[in-house]
Amino acid sequence: MSKVVRRLRTLPLRSRIALLVAAAVAAAVAAVAVTCWFITADQLRNQMDKDLHSQVGSLNQNRGAEALLACSSTQNQRQFPGPTIQLLSASGDVCTWRGKSAIPATSADKAVAEGTEEEALHTTDAQDGTSMRVLTVPVAKGPSKVKLPDIAVSIATPMDEITQPLTTLAWVLLLVGGIGVLGSTAAGLWIARTGLRPVDQLTETVEHVARTEDLTVRIPVEGDDEIARLAASFNAMNASLASSRELQQQLIADAGHELRTPLTSMRTNIELLTRIEETGRSIPPEDRKALMASVKAQMTELAALIGDLQELSRTGLTGGEGPLKVVSLHDTVRSAVERARLRGPELTFDTELAPWYVRSEPAALERAVVNLLDNAVKFSPEKGRVEVRLMRGTLTVRDHGPGIPDDELPYVFDRFWRSPTARALPGSGLGLSIVARTVEASGGQVALSAADGGGTIATLVLPGAPTPPPEIP
Template identity: 35%
Template sequence: MSGGRRRRALGARWRRHRPLRTRLALSASAAVALVAIGICTAAYFVIRYEMYHQLDLNLTQSATRLVQSDRHPATGVLSGECRYLSAPACAQVVPSDPAEDPRERYVLPVSPPVREVASGQRAPYFSNFTYEGHPARLAVTPIGGGRALELALRADSVERGIRQAALLLSAVGAAGVLLAAALGYWVSRTGLAPVARLTATAERIAATRDPRHRIELPPGPPSREDEVTRLATSFNTMLGELEQSVSAQRRLVADASHELRTPLTALRTNAELLARADRLSPEQRDRASGALGRQLREVTGLVNDLIELARDEEPQPLLEEVRPAALVEHAVAAAAAHWPATPFPLHVAPEAVPVTLPGVPARLTRLLTNLLDNAAKFSPPKAPVEVELVVSGAHLEFTVRDHGPGIAPGDLPYVFDRFYRAEAARALPGSGLGLAMARQIARAHGAELTAEQAPGGGALFRLRFGERTHE
């Protein structure tokens, strides 16, 4: 394994085995520590540069005064504290040609770059050197006539100041690293506190299987929420939806068991009667057999409805373009055959005849049939169930109106709930699933199904589809 792959593997293993809080604390600490060290390092170089710059200015000023005074010899050492290289600066003149050197020994070092400055081949420069074990600073500048002027000063104070600055900045950097570690720990604790609460809530829900728990949110207006708070808010919203789903599932199971208990009891009774068929008359056997068949069909329909509603969403078979007008006519004809005592006057607006909509014909027929059956069940004998299909603005609207007792205001919000039975419907046949299934099919087709009190009495169901299209 190459070095890069090995480092990546070690990094991935470290991330897996370290909690997020530790990684965040280390990352924040490292970032602040790097900034503190970087600032201290930059400050060190700035201080070093400024101190040497001041020393260079002193040397430059001394060289200028010497050149302007014109008191320097052709070559050789000038006056100055050359023994200790203290102020005033030690100075000497060096020719470009070594043959012109004086007999006296030079005090300051003479190197080829100095000769080059004297001959004009090189610009003036500054350099560091050691004089009798002490640090010193050297300035070399041309003075004309093929000569260069060297000036030197001891740099002990400068070096001492730089060392003191380095020690002070090192102490400051170490304090910055410690402060960074403390800040990283504080940031990890405060920044990940909502995440810790979220994790604790999730673990508590997993242990108790109770979605009623919520994450405590910090006080403050919603506009000032940070990303973690928004995550906690979204998690609370998800928990609310989960709680509603679990409650709906429990209600569905409880209502289904309640609705199935009565027909199953009747089935068992009729089956026990038919088991003793030798003791029954032919009329009793036919009556029990017919009741058993009706109850089987009722239970089969109830179970099928429960299976479809328990999916909590409409299945998505292939859609096709359907003519609502033809579907309404077919559903009304089937309802009239099923409810011979109830007239179904139908009005289809001419502009609604060519309208087509994307949908599933079998599901839409089931929706219309449920609405018509519900209206006929509540209508008095011979009372009409009025059906209309019209175009209202950009929408296609289907309405069913009966002349029964209507819907009480307290029942209106619940008429589309599963297994809901109003007081007036408790004695009527049915499972309370027809309208719930109708609403589910309507939503799957992008339609809106509503119920209201009809003017003059009775109930009015209104089914409004989306944008219509024409062939």
Template identity: 40%
Template sequence: MGSWWIRISRAINRLASGQSLQWRLAFLTGLSVALSVILVGGATYTVARWSLLDQLDNELTAVAQDLATTVATNIETMGGLTSGTLETSNGLMSLVRADGVVSQMPGQSVDLLAGPEEISIARLRAGSSARDVYEGGVVYRAVAVPLTTSEGHYAVMFARPTTALESTLASLWLVLLTAGLLGVVTTTTAALWTARAVLAPVRRLSLAVKAVTQTDQLNPIRIYGRDDLGELTQSFNTMLKSLQQSREQQRQLIADAGHELRTPLTSMRTNVELLVADDKSGMLPEGARSEVLGDVAAQLGEFSALVGDLVALTRDDHLQRPHEFLDLAEVTDSAIARARRRGPNINFAVSMESTPVMGDPSTLERAITNLLDNAVKFSPSDGTIKVDLRDGTLTIVDAGPGIDEDDLPNIFDRFYRSDKARNTPGTGLGLSIVAHTAKAHGGSVKAGNEPGGGARFTFRIPVAEIPEEFRD
């Protein structure tokens, strides 16, 4: 039984999974209704048959008792009863003695044979029995009631054809089958229409996805309601908008990177061509060749720094490294040590307190190093850079000329370089990396000018609670 049920389930699953969602809903609805119709129809038929059969048995038992009263007047002649007496009811009667001898009613064309049930009724002299009897190719419903006389113990057996009962049950079966089929067809059609109407937004969403795939156009989809499908459409539009922004940022990054890479590549190509020409003709004066090689080395360094910043910026845009518990003061101290090597004569006025945060130490150190390198770049060789860290806020103030007010809104844009920075080494990506790092850590960075002179950068990230394992 279990294996057959598994096979049927798999067949239904294969049939349903090969269709569209609309047809699957209609199919499953029709299948559910069909099963319900079968169960209800079967139960109705069974109850109706039992009720009609019980009614027939009661009727036959009443007739058999009346016949028993008549037969008791004269056992030999069966009370004068003949087949013509029961002709209107098309009934059969026989008298069963306790020893199993059966006497048929005179003139009866079909013999009504007794069975163990009737013999038991005669011997026990109580109760009644009812069963189906097959005689002459006809199904009879036979009952037996006890009869006790001075001549012995008997059972009066009376039977009547079940033709009327079977005809009624056949009509009932036809009605149930017709009504069930109409119900299944009507319900399946209604389910198909309902599924078509309900799934219309899903089809529009599917067509929109296909349009995005085929045309590469990220156009938003019209929202037709505020239900779950409307929320799904809104989420899909949000995804399209994010994808469009990401695509624009990617295009802008590629365009800006191409523009910035072109300058060092052009300069390197010119210098290399000059060296090749000098190798053939010796056109450069003494010492000029070394200067050209120095320029090539410097341009290679600039090119490598630009590629490194591009890789770091792309990584920060698309990858989120797992954050860990750390002390921002330790990360800042490591960044200051690197900055001291790049500005050996610059003084660092450092004031820091322990600041627990959740973050990625490598990206945070790179961002702080970029801020310090920017401060070293614009500070005089004997200047002082102030570094202050408290309450999750890192403030760096350099000793340079400050930032023009016109440049402040764009200072964190990719490849943006102010007029003062165009003649200084750099890629124009350092502050952009700082901004993206701050955003990835749930913080912010701002640029401004110190009242006494110099640029001021404020880098903030949320302070974290110290986990139990790190507490003393």
């Protein structure tokens, strides 16, 4: 059986469908044919038994017993068409009155002759080998139908009257069934070929995409069946891949553009230092110090940009490398505020943090909060104030800087986007994009808006998580 299954798996799908349809039809036809044959055989046998009862009744009623009693030897055997009729005694002696060949008496027939059984109905072979259906009953004599002792009469009909029609019926059923199976196989092939035509188109399209990497190809969607759903899913997947490739190409182009500036500046400064060293000329210490500071600043900017790119390129639902965990958001914000104080020591941080727990990746969440605070520090005026509030899962970070124009707010979370007024400030343009990605992975939302009285408000909303149990010391 396993070999047959393995062999079927090697066949094309349409061939398997056709074979399964043919097998199902063949099983159904065989079941119907066998049932029909058995029902017909049972009906013919019942009809034969009824005819035997009718004939033996007519024989006793028409004073046939006196004629049967005249049968004393095989010389009196009469060759008449019709059923075989014979007398038999309780000892098993048989006298055939009509028929071609005697039928041996069975124990059931002897029991009828002895009077212990009312009748015997069975199938047996005559002396010439003919299969006969035999009915044996006691002999009744006279109008009063008095049963004669130790004598019974048997009437038999050849089973050929049943077997020949049944054989003909079997051949007819086999022929019709074979035609039905062949027709169902052809129909199965046609149905499989027609039904799998959209699958063939899908296969050709997939092969074309794999060969040419052309993600603009789409499959026409007709109807709402499984094939249509498969085509729609393929189109959606292709569109997603095309969008992903476009975003990847855009990321590479933007990253190349952003990397070009610090690299060019570093190259210029390094070439200047090399030329000074080669010519042996000296430069004032202040100029040399400024030149080295510029190189260091460009290296720091380049390292920050590469770190942001690595953070942005991480895969997974969490936006980070670790799994989601229940995190204390107020502790994370407090830690981020302390780091922000180091970046803006002249600024005043006004904080109000209520306890709140969220489900997120700890390192990614802290980096997102730090990016929001860094953005506030960067745009805050000297000796300004940064207000940080956390109430019921809503974190707000407000600065008192110049603010963001309304026409620029839709682009603040795009990668590498920087406001024209902020291009002179350090940064890669990826910080807010990383924030949006992390918050979205944690099931939250983030937005920037203009604050009343000037400045910008960053609002971060994260759904709460069950409070973790206290640690047992």
